Amino acid sequence: MSARHAPYAAAAAAKDPEAVLACMTDDIRMHSPTKMTPFEGRQIVRFLFGHLVEVLEDFQFTATVEQGDVAVLFFTCAIGGRPAEGCDVLTFSEDGLIKDFKVMIRPLRAVERLNEIMGERLKAFT
Numbered sequence: 117m118s119a120r121h122a123p124y125a126a127a128a129a130a131k132d133p134e135a136v137l138a139c140m141t142d143d144i145r146m147h148s149p150t151k152m153t154p155f156e157g158r159q160i161v162r163f164l165f166g167h168l169v170e171v172l173e174d175f176q177f178t179a180t181v182e183q184g185d186v187a188v189l190f191f192t193c194a195i196g197g198r199p200a201e202g203c204d205v206l207t208f209s210e211d212g213l214i215k216d217f218k219v220m221i222r223p224l225r226a227v228e229r230l231n232e233i234m235g236e237r238l239k240a241f242t
Contacts, residue, residue, distance in 0.1 A: 120208050121187035125177055128204075133165035140214045147218040149202070150231040154216075160241065161217075167237045171195060171230065185209075196233060200226035 127135030137158060145154040146161050155161060169175075173194040178201075181188045189204045202221035209215040221227050 119180075119182060119187075120212055121180060121182055121189060121206055124204075124206065124214060125180070125189060128175070129177065131169040131175075133162060133169060136165050137162050140217070141209050141211075144214060145216045147216075148234075149219050149221045149227050150234070163238075163241050164234070167234065171233050171237075173197075195221075195226045196229040198226045198229050200230075 124136060124139040127139060140158065140161065142158055143156065144158060144161050145156050146164065147154045155164060175191060175193040177189050177191050179190040185208045187206045187208070189206070190201070191203065192199070192201045194200060200221050200223065202219065205216075205218040205220070206214045207216035221230060
C-alpha cells in the first residue's frame with residue numbers, strides 16, 4: 117500500500133507551509149479543534165499553516181494509520197509551553213491530494229491556549 121500521507125508528513129515536519137499546501141486540493145476543508153465550522157480554501161489554510169508552524173512547538177509525528185482514502189497521523193507538541201498530543205485526520209481526493217483535514221488535540225488546557233493564540237492571529241487575516 118502506498119503511503120499517501122508521506123508528502124504531507126514531510127512538509128509538516130519541515131515546517132514548510134507552501135509544501136503542505138501543495139499536498140491539498142484547491143477547495144481544501146480544514147476542521148479546527150476549536151471551531152465547529154471548517155475553514156475552506158487555500159488562502160485561509162495557507163494563513164493558518166503559516167502560523168501553526170510557529171505555534172505548535174516541538175511538533176513530532178509519532179504514529180500513522182492509513183486505510184483507503186483516509187490517513188490518521190498522531191503527533192505530540194507543545195502549545196504556549198503546554199504539552200499536547202493529537203492527530204490529523206486526512207481524507208484524500210481521487211488524485212491523491214488532501215481534500216479534508218481534521219485536527220484533534222488534547223488536553224483541554226492546550227486546546228484553550230491554541231484557541232487564544234490563533235484567535236489573536238486570525239484577526240489579521242484579510
